[in-house]
Amino acid sequence: MISTLTPSTHRATFAIGHEQQAKRVVDLLTESLFEGQAAIAAFEGPGGRWAITMHFAVAPDRAEIRELVRLAAGDDVADATTFDSVAAKDWVKATLDELVPVHAGRFVVHGAHDRGNVAPNMLGIEIEAAMAFGTGHHGTTRGCLWLLDTVLRAYRPQRVLDLGTGTGVLAIAAAKALQIKVLASDIDSLAVRTAQNNAGLNGVGGRVRTIRANGLAAPEFASRGPFDLVLANILANPLRQLATPLALQLAPSALVILSGLLPHQARGVVAAYRARGLLLVRHLKIEGWSSLLMRRAR
Template sequence: MPQTRLYVTASRDEANRIYAALEFAFEEEGYPLAVVELDEDRDIHEVSLYTEDDADLVAQRMREAAGGIAIEREVLPDVDWVARSLEGLKPVRAGRFFVHGSHDRDKRRIGDLAIEIEAGLAFGTGHHGTTSGCLDMIDQVVRRERPRNALDLGTGSAVLAIALAKLAHIPVLATDIDPIATRVALENVRLNSVSAYVEAATAPGFHHPIFARRAPFDLIVANILARPLMRLAPEMARYVMPGGSLILSGILERQRDAVIAAYVGQAFRHVRTLGREGWVTLHLKR
């Protein structure tokens, strides 16, 4: 069945609002979403959703979720939506990190911790507010705490695991429930020459034996979604060592207090919240 791209153009602030509304509305379906800047001077951005389901039904749900917006569509037979969604994305700076594609290698500066991420069947390019927020928080926490053993839970493209390895030069376990994401993560780990530090594995939950073998961790990074993070709080408490830290994201601003409460109930304390584009990244300590 051909794929359909449903999209809307808007200002940056409105595009971010629409993106957040759609991500929440379609959380269970997991439809790919992307925000692309079309014209910086005129503040024109485009939010796209990709689906192989009934496009009329999905477009109607988009309108309802985002407040009656007009939806346009484009049929994309045999198109790699991930590669398409990443076309034209500019490199991202977050803390000391510089996340870029191969076409922007010439923009690297002396002192950058450069991370090269290409289009693949897993998300995490640094452009979303949750990923860039995590990169900023990693930069701050690693400098202060100097962790020795880290976990990137729900690694996706492995951008956060690569960041940890390049910054701290420590062992990092990068796991995902999706074997395709794990394959992409391994490719990016090799591309960024951190295979000596990062081990990527497909693991559907903390019951997988790799966690017992590699734990305890003094830093766990998880850029997932608020509800799964809340469910994982007891297991996070078991696998992070006393005095260790969590960096959690994928959390909307309105979900912040509920996530913090779930972790305070497991004897974590909230250290800092970093907000970005309607999302928050939390630093918690055991």
């Protein structure tokens, strides 16, 4: 597992009147402190006031920090500055441990703490608490899983590709539901390792083949294709750019599930794939994100 432990830090916090003043104070403090001595952040709070927080790896000289705040923001703000410490904590793991299982058709994406709570008639997908992305809670992942479940109720593809696999959720879902081998690719080597680890964790390590690839030129695509189901949860621009090479990898009547789109981007993506012979079957919107199911015309 990748360590995501955040070390303990020391913190100084104060509030200030408005955005422009907050920006000016942050700039002054940044110039006054040694590089790397502190991380400074400003957040808007209730009533338009801004909270400014300085995080220090080593306990700072409080009198010195108050004096810097006094020079930057005045006596009242300096006198009201508070100091405390933040204990070491694995914030990613803590966040994932608090996430409730996500249901999408027959699929349930869950953490290790909910492993025993997946109903026997559901397909559980456990995501290791090592990465913050791809937990299934995002609207794009849920949309893809819903569409995948819909597809598999009437269709049994034999050659499946998960393009831009991330944590491997979609590849794992397809491998579990179909009991077949699935090819999963990503441009990021860490994502490839994470997806393979998650596939093993879910008992489909032998069925999910993960590769690092930019685009669709790698030899594995030609040897595993043509694909009759492609899952691509990426972003609008890459999806448009991949329309031509992806269409060349499709079997007749293949289905393609595309996501990572804002609703206003869906029309452009649909047009790009329609120009390559694919027709829109369904447009699903979840939590402000669009997922598309398209079919290659006969």
